[in-house]
Amino acid sequence: MNPEAKTLSRCAWADPRKPDYLAYHDEEWGVPTVDDRRLFEFLLLETAQAGLSWYTILQKRAAYRAAFAQFDPVAVAAFDEATVAALLQNPGIVRHRKKIESALINARCFLAVAEEFGSFAHYLWSFVDGLPRQNDWPSHAACPSVTPESTALSRDLQRRGFRFVGPTVCYAYMQAVGLVNDHVHDCFRRLEVASLGQR
Numbered sequence: 001m002n003p004e005a006k007t008l009s010r011c012a013w014a015d016p017r018k019p020d021y022l023a024y025h026d027e028e029w030g031v032p033t034v035d036d037r038r039l040f041e042f043l044l045l046e047t048a049q050a051g052l053s054w055y056t057i058l059q060k061r062a063a064y065r066a067a068f069a070q071f072d073p074v075a076v077a078a079f080d081e082a083t084v085a086a087l088l089q090n091p092g093i094v095r096h097r098k099k100i101e102s103a104l105i106n107a108r109c110f111l112a113v114a115e116e117f118g119s120f121a122h123y124l125w126s127f128v129d130g131l132p133r134q135n136d137w138p139s140h141a142a143c144p145s146v147t148p149e150s151t152a153l154s155r156d157l158q159r160r161g162f163r164f165v166g167p168t169v170c171y172a173y174m175q176a177v178g179l180v181n182d183h184v185h186d187c188f189r190r191l192e193v194a195s196l197g198q199r
Contacts, residue, residue, distance in 0.1 A: 008188045012140045015055075024058055030193045032132050032178035034121040039177055040110055041071035044103050046173045047164035048094050054172070056094075063092025068103060073114075076107035102163035109161045125179065127153045132197035133180040136190070143182050146171055 010016075014025035033039060045064060049057040057064075067090050069075035079087075087093065087100045110120055117123040127149050137143045150171035157165040175182050181197065183190035 009186045010189070011182075011184050011187050018055065020058060021055055026189060029176060030178050030181050030183055030189065032193075032197045034119075034125070036073070036114060036120045037071055039120050039124060040073045040076075040107070041065075042173060042176045043106060043110065044068060044071060044076075046169055046176060047102055047106065048096075048099050049172070050099070050164050050166070050169050052094065060093055063090070067093050073107040073110045076103060077111055079104045079107075099164060106162050106165075109157075113160060124153075124177075128174075128179045132178050132194075134194050134197065135180060135182050137182060137184045139184055143184070144171070147174075147180075149179075150174055 010022075010025060015021050033042070045057050045061065048064070065071060067087055084097070084100055084104070088095050088097060093100075113123050114120040117126075133149070135143070146167040151167045153174070154165055154167040154170040157170070171180075174180050178193070178197065181190065181193045183193055
């Protein structure tokens with residue numbers, strides 16, 4: 001990491017003592033994403049994170065990538081009970097049966113949505129009319145954990161059979177993949193990310 005990067009103003013949650021956390025904040029968080037494989041990756045990780053810290057999941061990301069077929073939804077959708085049993089023995093991931101089973105269920109639902117809409121991205125971005133919401137929060141404390149859009153997304157995903165997709169999880173997902181830009185006002189990434197969401 002560039003030594004100058006440590007002096008930049010960032011969102012308060014980006015702990016400067018954790019280089020991997022800084023890299024995630026500086027390079028990924030809030031970047032508008034339309035690639036279905038990447039959208040599935042973050043869906044799987046965000047649902048695994050429910051009730052835990054995001055940093056815990058970030059540290060396990062490589063293990064999740066290896067365990068869940070490089071986040072290929074077609075491959076994950078084909079996992080069976082024997083695969084679930086093996087995953088429950090994998091110390092690199094969160095060994096929670098319902099969360100592991102939800103990854104398989106969500107993969108199947110993800111593929112069904114992609115088939116119906118042409119891509120999962122097309123479906124997902126419809127909840128913000130195709131353009132990222134650009135926010136300007138004075139601090140992280142001012143940022144909501146749930147919005148009308150995340151509630152609408154949660155309800156529709158649940159209606160379609162997805163698991164572990166409550167409104168809070170959905171808002172974290174929307175933040176991660178750039179449907180909303182929640183970098184705070186004085187964060188150096190706010191304007192950079194905003195420029196990525198312009199047509």
